[in-house]
Amino acid sequence: MSQATTHAANSPHLEPGEGEAGTVRAHHDHHELGFLRKWIFSVDHKVIGMQFLFSGLVFLALGGLMAMAIRYQLAWPWRPMPGLAWMFPATGGAISPEFYTMLFTMHGTIMIFFVMIPLLTGAFGNFLIPLMIGAPDMAFPKLNMFGYWAMVPAFFFILLGFFVEGGHAAGGWTSYPPLSTIESAAPGSLTGQTCWLLGLTWVGVSSMMGAVNYVTTIVKMRAPGLTMMRLPLTIWGLLITSLLQLFALPVLTAAGILQLLDRTLNTGFFTPTNLQVNNITPDSFLYGADAVGAAAGGQPLLWQHLFWFYSHPAVYILVLPAMGFTSDILAVHARKPIFGYKPMVYSMSAIAGLGFIVWGHHMFTSGMNPALGMTFMVSTVMIALPSAIKVFNWLGTLWGGRIHLRTPMLFACAFVSMFIIGGLSGIWMAATPVDIYIHDTYIVVAHFHYVVFAGSLFAIFAAAYHWFPKMFGRVMNETVGKVHFVGSFIFTNMTFYMMHQVGVAGLMRRTADPYAYDVYQHLQPINEFITISAFCMFAWQIFFVVNFFHSMFWGKRVGRNPWNAASLEWDAPSPPGHGNFDRQLEVYRGAYEFSSPDVAEDFIPQTRKL
Amino acid sequence: MRYFFTLMLLLVPILGVWTFVEADRWQLWFPQNVSSFGGEIDGLFNLILYMVGFTFIVTELALAWFVFKFSANRPGKAVFTHGSHKLEMIWTAIPAVALLFIAFSQMETWAKVKFESNFPKGGKYTKERPIAELWASQFDWRVCYPGDDGAIGTADDLERSYEFVVPVNTDIVFHLRSRDVIHSFFVPEFRLKQDALPGHTIPVWFRAEKEGIYDLVCAELCGWGHYKMSGRMTVVSQAEFDKRMADIKAEWFSNGKEQGQ
Numbered sequence: 001m002s003q004a005t006t007h008a009a010n011s012p013h014l015e016p017g018e019g020e021a022g023t024v025r026a027h028h029d030h031h032e033l034g035f036l037r038k039w040i041f042s043v044d045h046k047v048i049g050m051q052f053l054f055s056g057l058v059f060l061a062l063g064g065l066m067a068m069a070i071r072y073q074l075a076w077p078w079r080p081m082p083g084l085a086w087m088f089p090a091t092g093g094a095i096s097p098e099f100y101t102m103l104f105t106m107h108g109t110i111m112i113f114f115v116m117i118p119l120l121t122g123a124f125g126n127f128l129i130p131l132m133i134g135a136p137d138m139a140f141p142k143l144n145m146f147g148y149w150a151m152v153p154a155f156f157f158i159l160l161g162f163f164v165e166g167g168h169a170a171g172g173w174t175s176y177p178p179l180s181t182i183e184s185a186a187p188g189s190l191t192g193q194t195c196w197l198l199g200l201t202w203v204g205v206s207s208m209m210g211a212v213n214y215v216t217t218i219v220k221m222r223a224p225g226l227t228m229m230r231l232p233l234t235i236w237g238l239l240i241t242s243l244l245q246l247f248a249l250p251v252l253t254a255a256g257i258l259q260l261l262d263r264t265l266n267t268g269f270f271t272p273t274n275l276q277v278n279n280i281t282p283d284s285f286l287y288g289a290d291a292v293g294a295a296a297g298g299q300p301l302l303w304q305h306l307f308w309f310y311s312h313p314a315v316y317i318l319v320l321p322a323m324g325f326t327s328d329i330l331a332v333h334a335r336k337p338i339f340g341y342k343p344m345v346y347s348m349s350a351i352a353g354l355g356f357i358v359w360g361h362h363m364f365t366s367g368m369n370p371a372l373g374m375t376f377m378v379s380t381v382m383i384a385l386p387s388a389i390k391v392f393n394w395l396g397t398l399w400g401g402r403i404h405l406r407t408p409m410l411f412a413c414a415f416v417s418m419f420i421i422g423g424l425s426g427i428w429m430a431a432t433p434v435d436i437y438i439h440d441t442y443i444v445v446a447h448f449h450y451v452v453f454a455g456s457l458f459a460i461f462a463a464a465y466h467w468f469p470k471m472f473g474r475v476m477n478e479t480v481g482k483v484h485f486v487g488s489f490i491f492t493n494m495t496f497y498m499m500h501q502v503g504v505a506g507l508m509r510r511t512a513d514p515y516a517y518d519v520y521q522h523l524q525p526i527n528e529f530i531t532i533s534a535f536c537m538f539a540w541q542i543f544f545v546v547n548f549f550h551s552m553f554w555g556k557r558v559g560r561n562p563w564n565a566a567s568l569e570w571d572a573p574s575p576p577g578h579g580n581f582d583r584q585l586e587v588y589r590g591a592y593e594f595s596s597p598d599v600a601e602d603f604i605p606q607t608r609k610l
Numbered sequence: 611m612r613y614f615f616t617l618m619l620l621l622v623p624i625l626g627v628w629t630f631v632e633a634d635r636w637q638l639w640f641p642q643n644v645s646s647f648g649g650e651i652d653g654l655f656n657l658i659l660y661m662v663g664f665t666f667i668v669t670e671l672a673l674a675w676f677v678f679k680f681s682a683n684r685p686g687k688a689v690f691t692h693g694s695h696k697l698e699m700i701w702t703a704i705p706a707v708a709l710l711f712i713a714f715s716q717m718e719t720w721a722k723v724k725f726e727s728n729f730p731k732g733g734k735y736t737k738e739r740p741i742a743e744l745w746a747s748q749f750d751w752r753v754c755y756p757g758d759d760g761a762i763g764t765a766d767d768l769e770r771s772y773e774f775v776v777p778v779n780t781d782i783v784f785h786l787r788s789r790d791v792i793h794s795f796f797v798p799e800f801r802l803k804q805d806a807l808p809g810h811t812i813p814v815w816f817r818a819e820k821e822g823i824y825d826l827v828c829a830e831l832c833g834w835g836h837y838k839m840s841g842r843m844t845v846v847s848q849a850e851f852d853k854r855m856a857d858i859k860a861e862w863f864s865n866g867k868e869q870g871q
Contacts (some may be wrong), residue, residue: 272809400689
C-alpha cells in the first residue's frame with residue numbers, strides 16, 4: 001500500500017489512462033468535477049459506459065414498441081390500433097403498408113445499430129474492459145468520449161428520418177438498391193434513406209473509435225502478471241469483437257457512402273441500366289427507351305456483397321461479447337473453472353475468422369453464381385463447429401459445479417438453452433437447397449431472434465444483474481429479478497419458437513398482409529398466438545425497468561465482491577471511483593480459480609499470492 | 611426453486627419436440643410438394659431436422675440435468691477441473707464429421723436445381739427455347755410468351771399479366787427478369803425461389819408434377835405494395851396448355867397489345 005500511495009502522490013495530475021499499466025490511482029484525491037465534466041463530457045470509461053447503457057435502453061424501448069406494432073399488424077391486418085388514432089389520423093389508427101415497411105426496416109436498424117452493438121461494446125465493453133484488466137481507464141479517454149459523442153449525430157439523423165417527407169427508410173434494414181436508391185421506388189427512399197445512411201455512418205464512426213480504444217487498452221494496459229491467457233473470456237469476446245469491427249466496418253462505411261452518392265449525385269454504383277421504376281410504362285414494357293438511369297451500368301449485387309461483408313461479421317459482433325459474459329457468469333455462479341478455457345478462446349477466434357468468409361449465405365437465391373453458393377455453404381456449415389464447441393464447454397462448466405441459481409445465472413443458463421436453438425436452426429439456412437425454400441421465410445426470423453434476442457439480449461440481462469453491484473454498489477432485487485426471468489423466458493419462447501413451424505409452412509418475412517395469399521390464410525390464428533405472447537413478453541419487461549431504477553437508488557448495499565468472483569473488477573470499490581483501483585494490482589493466475597483444493601475458500605482472486 | 615427452474619429448462623426440449631411432431635396436424639408444415647425436385651429438398655430439410663433435433667434434445671436435457679443435479683445445496687466443493695483434452699477432441703471431431711456430412715449431402719440437389727449446366731436439355735421448353743420471360747415489377751408479374759417464331763423480343767410476343775400457365779410433367783425453363791427493383795419468384799408448392807435482378811436475365815427451371823393453381827409469391831421486399839405482389843401459377847395438361855396459348859394469342863391480337871398491358 002505504501003508503494004501505491006507514493007505513486008499517487010508523485011503524479012497527482014494524471015488524466016485517467018495516463019501512467020503505466022496497472023498503476024494505482026487513488027480515486028479519492030481527485031478534485032471534484034462539475035456536473036457537465038462529470039456526467040456529460042466525461043472521459044471516465046464508467047460514465048461513458050452508463051451513457052451508452054441508458055441511450056441503448058431508450059432505443060431498446062423504441063425498437064420494442066415497433067416490434068409490437070409489427071406483431072399487431074400480422075395478427076390483425078389493417079385493424080386500427082386501439083388508442084392510436086391520433087398518431088395516424090389518415091387511417092384512423094391502422095397501419096398503412098408504407099408505414100409497415102418502415103416499421104420493420106427501422107425495428108431492425110435500431111435494434112442492431114442502436115441497441116445491441118452500443119449495449120454490448122459501448123456499455124458493457126466500456127465499463128468492464130479497464131476494470132477487468134486492472135487499468136485505471138481506457139488507453140485514450142478523450143477518444144472514448146468522442147466515441148459516445150459521435151453517437152449524437154447518429155441519434156439525430158436516425159430520429160430525424162421519422163419526420164421527413166415520405167417517412168423513414170423503408171427498404172429493409174438491408175437497404176437493397178435499387179429500392180433504396182431510386183426515389184420513386186418507395187416513399188422512404190425520398191429523404192428517409194439519406195437520414196438512414198447518415199445515421200449509420202455516424203454509428204460506424206463511433207464503433208471505430210471504440211474498437212481502436214478497446215484493442216489498444218486490452219493489448220497495452222493489462223495489470224502486471226495478467227497475460228493474455230489469464231484474461232476473462234468477457235475480455236476475449238470484446239477484443240475479438242473489436243478486431244471484427246476494425247476489419248469489417250470500413251467496408252460498410254464505404255458502401256454507405258457509395259449508396260449516398262448514388263442517391264445524391266446520381267452516380268450508378270448500384271443502379272443497373274434501363275430501370276423503369278414506379279410503373280412508368282414506355283411503348284413496349286420490354287425494352288423501353290424511356291428508362292430511369294438509362295446508362296447507369298451499376299450492379300445491385302455489389303451492394304449485397306459489400307453490405308453482408310460487414311453485416312455478417314456484425315452478427316458475431318452481436319454475439320461474441322454475449323458469449324463472453326455468459327462464460328464468466330456461468331463460472332462464477334457454478335463455482336467452477338471454465339471447462340476448456342483455451343478451446344473457448346480458440347473457438348471464439350475461429351468464429352471471427354470464419355465469420356469473414358460466410359457472407360454469401362445471405363445471397364444463395366440472389367442470382368449470385370450458384371458455384372459460389374456451394375463454397376459459402378461449406379464455410380457456413382463449418383462455423384457451427386466452434387459454436388458447438390462453446391456449448392459443450394458451457395455444459396462442461398456446469399457439470400460438477402455448485403450452482404447458485406441467482407438471477408444472472410438463470411439468464412446465463414437461458415442464453416445457453418436458447419443459443420442452442422438459434423445455432424442449430426442456422427444449419428438449415430446454411431444448406432443451399434433447403435435455403436431455396438426457407439430463404440426469407442419466418443424460419444429465418446425465428447433463427448436470428450433466437451440468436452440476437454433470446455441469446456444476446458438475455459446475456460445482456462444476465463450481465464446487467466451480474467455487474468449491477470459493481471456499477472452502483474447495490475444489488476438488484478433478487479425476487480423481482482426471478483419474476484422477470486420466468487416471464488421473459490416463457491414468453492420469449494412462446495413468441496419465437498412457433499415461428500420455425502410458420503416458416504416451414506412457407507410464410508414470408510416483410511409482408512404487411514400475408515393472408516392476401518391463399519397459401520398463408522390458415523396461418524392467422526398462430527400469428528395471433530405469437531402476437532399475444534410478444535405483447536406479454538414486452539409488458540413483462542416492466543419488472544426489469546422498475547427493478548433496475550429502484551435498485552439503483554434503494555437497492556441493498558453490497559461490498560466489493562458480492563458473488564465471490566475471482567476476476568479483477570471485484571477488487572475495485574463498488575462503485576469504483578475515478579481511476580478505479582485503490583491498491584497496486586499484481587496478477588498471479590487466471591480468472592476462474594474456483595473450488596481449488598489448495599485453499600479453504602471456494603475461490604482464489606486473481607490478485608492473491610499464495 | 612431448483613425443481614421449478616429445472617422444469618422450465620426441461621419444457622424447452624419437451625415442448626420444442628412436441629410442436630414439431632404436431633406441426634403437420636396443425637397445418638404448420640410444408641405445403642404439398644408438386645415439383646420434381648421438391649421432394650429432395652424436403653428430404654434434406656428432414657435429414658438436418660433429425661440431426662439437429664438429436665443434438666437439441668441431448669444438449670437441452672444435459673443442461674436441465676446439470677442445473678438440477680449440481681445444485682449448491684450439495685455438500686463440499688465443486689469439482690476442480692480446467693477441462694479435458696480428450697473430451698475436447700471428441701466433441702470437436704464428431705460434430706466436424708457430422709457437419710461436413712451435412713454440407714456434402716446438399717451439393718447434388720443444389721447443383722441440380724441451380725446450376726445452369728445441369729438444366730434439362732432437349733425438351734420442348736428447355737434451355738434452347740425457354741417457355742417465357744417472366745417480368746417482375748412493382749407490384750405485378752407479367753409473362754411474355756414467344757409467338758410462333760419461338761423467340762422472345764420479337765413482334766409476335768404474347769404478353770399476359772398475373773397468370774403464368776405451364777404444362778404439367780414437362781421440364782420448363784423460363785427467364786426471370788425485373789423491370790425496376792429486386793423481386794423474388796417464389797412458389798411454395800414448387801420449393802423454388804429465385805430473385806429477379808434488374809439488369810440480369812436469370813434462367814430458372816422446374817417441372818411441375820401435378821395440375822392445379824398455385825400462389826406465385828414475391829419473396830423479396832420490393833416496396834410498400836410488396837405484400838400484394840401476387841401472381842398465379844397455373845399448371846395444366848399439355849392439351850389444355852395449347853388451348854390456353856391459342857386463347858391468349860387470339861385475345862392479344864384481336865384487342866391490340868394495349869389490352870395486355
